Amino acid sequence: MLNQQYELLDFGHNEKLECIGGVVVRRETPSAPGGKANGVDWERPQLRGRVVGEKYTWDGISPSDWCFDAGEFELQLKATPSGQVGVFPEQSVNWQWIKDCPADLEGLKAINLFGYTGATTLSLAKRGVQVVHVDAAKSAVSWARANAQSSGLADSPIRWMVEDALTFVRRELKRGNKYDIIVADPPSFGRGPKGERWKLQRDLCHLIESLSELSRGRCKMLLLSCHTPGIDHRQLRTEVENQFQFQSGSGASFALELRTKANKSLPSGNCFRWVAGKS
Ligand SMILES: C[S@@+](CC[C@H](N)C(=O)[O-])C[C@H]1O[C@@H](n2cnc3c(N)ncnc32)[C@H](O)[C@@H]1O
Incomplete structure (x- = not known):
């Protein structure tokens, strides 16, 4: 299903050419190194995103019914001033991992x-997990709620929180709340709703430490990814394993990537994931 929904057509000179949910998108992104392939038509995108002065601007209009069908759920898409469109397709390996996890995750x-x-x-x-979804941007949380609705998951036990991630985790610790499953995909830099600064290089170790406390004695699954240059997946794994006292289970760390049909690989972040029992 995903392959029909996403194709990386080409990348290079800090631009990506993609077909996302049937729409051809050409966009500037700082993380598309190398040169472009010969014979790929870059000149007829339906949407084109680029930095003009200090602003990210789009030529073309997002179709009103533009969406990404991930099979289990769907994501509504639109071109935003951050240069994103509402989906990170490199994460699809992790959605599949959750879908295929043999453990009973219900409840x-x-x-x-x-x-x-x-x-x-x-x-x-979709696996029956109760989820607390945290993001600093009210617009992202509203968008996620709308995605839950259009995916037939409006009545699922999801709490939608517009909060600074680290502040929320620390507050949960004070309240004595505990979690079985930990997921985080922090950006390199970010801001909480009250202007709290998130800086991955500075804050990641504190976040991992707090998350290990939040799931002490009951962690069943962990998924940590980031797209920050200079942090590789082995380092992520080491930082997590130093804090979490994992008992029996299996972990894997790997680089996230997107590939063109011609097998050009676009590095798209790093990931460590772990699940209790046999995976
Ligand atoms: C890389 S995206 C996450 C992608 C997501 N995991 C996915 O696969 O669709 C980063 C998100 O972090 C949020 N963010 C940035 N700073 C934050 C903070 N201090 N606390 C909570 N969320 C923050 C942004 O609003 C943005 O939605």
Whole structure:
């Protein structure tokens, strides 16, 4: 299903050319190195995003019914001033992992930090997990709620929180709340709703430490990813394993990527995931 919904057509010179939910999108992104492939038509995108002065601007209008069908759930898409459109397709390996997880996840309690438009929240909800979805942007949380609605998951036990991730986790610790499943996909830099600054290089170790306390003695699943240059997946794994006292289970760390049909690989972040029992 995903392959029909997403194709990386080409990338290079800090631009990506993609077909997302049937719409050809050409967009500037700082993380598309190297040169463009010969023979790819870059000149007829339906949407084109680029930085003009200090602003990210789009030529073309997002179709009103533009959406990404992930099979288990759907995400409504639109071109936004951040250069994003509402989906990070490189995360699809993790939605599939949640879908295929042989453990019974029904009724477990998850926290999804930096949850954006809700893809991982909806993957978990589909497995019967109770999810606390946290994002600093009210617009992202409203968008995620709308995605839950259009995915037939409006009545799932999801709490939607517009909060600073680290502040929320610390407050949950004070309240004595605990979680079985930990998910976080922090950006390199961000801001909480009250202007709280998130800086991954500075704050990630504090977040991991607090999350290990939040799930002490009951962690069943963990999924941590980031797209920050200079942090690789082995380092993520080491930082997590130093804090979490994982008992029996299986963990894997790997680089996230997107590939063109011609097998050009676009590095798209790093990930560590772990599940209790046999995966
Ligand atoms: C990389 S996106 C997450 C992508 C998401 N996991 C997915 O796969 O769709 C980063 C998100 O972090 C949020 N964010 C940034 N700073 C934050 C903060 N201090 N606390 C909570 N969320 C924050 C942004 O609003 C944005 O939605």
